[in-house]
């Protein structure tokens with residue numbers, strides 16, 4: 440069986456924004472990429488967003504799995520129920536594919552839907568074998584302690600943009616293509632120091648980069664691997680020696696002060712946002 444990575448997207452398009460470069464890099468090296476799409480947005484968006492996710496998966500070569508029914512992760516939904524569904528529905532998927540890496544937003548990713556899914560994945564990781572690695576990305580909130588650096592070139596960015604452009608309806612609302620390029624450029628400047636230590640010289644001349652936080656759940660603790668470039672992993676267990684549990688187990692800012700507001704624009708039958 441091919442080595443497998445399972446990505447968990449809170450919304451359709453998060454697999455195209457979170458860390459698509461790293462996923463495509465693994466795919467190019469023979470990995471199977473399973474793309475769990477947890478929600479489909481508001482009910483009047485389900486059909487459009489599922490169609491967009493299927494097109495994006497086809498472009499990327501990922502195998503999509505849609506949670507059924509779609510997870511409710513809007514502010515009015517039962518967010519605790521949503522986290523528990525991820526915690527119980529993810530492990531059988533990971534086990535069925537013998538996946539060795541799970542990827543998701545961190546539980547501190549600011550957007551309520553991302554944080555809830557991150558919490559669910561965190562609980563799932565506590566039940567999975569300690570050999571399974573958890574990669575976290577940050578989109579709405581940045582990672583405080585990234586330890587994996589993946590630099591990439593213009594060709595990889597072109598592929599990533601083509602996948603993201605399957606989400607025409609979402610791009611109409613907000614041009615996430617500019618986020619993809621802008622964030623990857625910022626990571627290419629800041630990433631070396633954030634991953635390898637402040638004061639580090641740039642580790643790659645490539646124009647773009649992704650950063651991830653990699654942990655394994657070992658002995659009841661979420662242990663982070665030593666800083667490395669993506670290709671230099673996986674690290675042996677002895678190199679997972681930084682305990683990030685205090686960060687992961689702490690409440691997020693929004694869990695402490697309340698969730699930020701959310702707006703729902705009505706959508707017509709033609710998929711046009713009114």
Ligand SMILES: [Zn+2]
Pocket residue numbers: 449450453552553
């Ligand atoms: Zn999202």
